[in-house]
Amino acid sequence: MEVMSRNPVKVGTETTVEEGAIIMTQKGISSLLVEEGNEIVGIVTERDLVTKVVSKNLQGRNIRLKEIMSHPLVYVEEDSPLEVAAEIMWKRKIRRLPVQSKGRVVGILTENDIVRISPGLIEITRGILPGRNEGIINGIHGMCDECGEYSENLVYRAGKYYCERCFSSIEPL
Incomplete structure (x- = not known):
């Protein structure tokens, strides 16, 4: 699939929501693949950040991406x-x-x-x-x-x- 974005950004399960949001902002992307070891175990999108963290007034520095990622x-x-x-x-x-x-x-x-x-x-x-x-x-x-x-x-x-x-x-x- 030539149209896809190659080499998507991957982060670990222990990455905080705050760290993930910073990475997404710096790289101008709208999602992160979440990996454990060398296996992709989930995805976090801007929508996940809004619906699972921001809308609930939660603190992103206290939440790990593994807690809000979409999976499998x-x-x-x-x-x-x-x-x-x-x-x-x-x-x-x-x-x-x-x-x-x-x-x-x-x-x-x-x-x-x-x-x-x-x-x-x-x-x-x-x-x-x-x-x-x-x-x-x-x-x-x-x-x-x-x-x-x-x-x-x-x-x-x-x-x-x-x-x-x-x-x-x-x-x-």
Whole structure:
């Protein structure tokens, strides 16, 4: 995915909200990937800072990013079509999507990236074209809407994502 931002900024789980906000401001970015060891375990966005800290009048210097990060992450594979990434964003109601290659995060894709390269795809991220791409979509990793288990091969059907086990047990349309 040429359109993604490569080398997203990563910080540790023990980074404070205050430190994270300073990094985001200095680098002119709107999100941070949170890592533990060498594994990406979450993402913190400007929205997280506003809704989970500022709106509650909490002190950012006393809160660790691991306490407010969104997790588990949903990824898209680097070789996935842009339309698949846009549909994941719509389904999961997210505006930033980590991109991985060979199990390693190599970038982050945003709604703005999609608009810049292909303005028509923004409709997918907003859910204007629901019901497309039913069946197995390679590259969708995340939680099954039915059982809550993590799967690396989610199947999309009728507005929900299923692991292969749950998908095999649902009634045909």
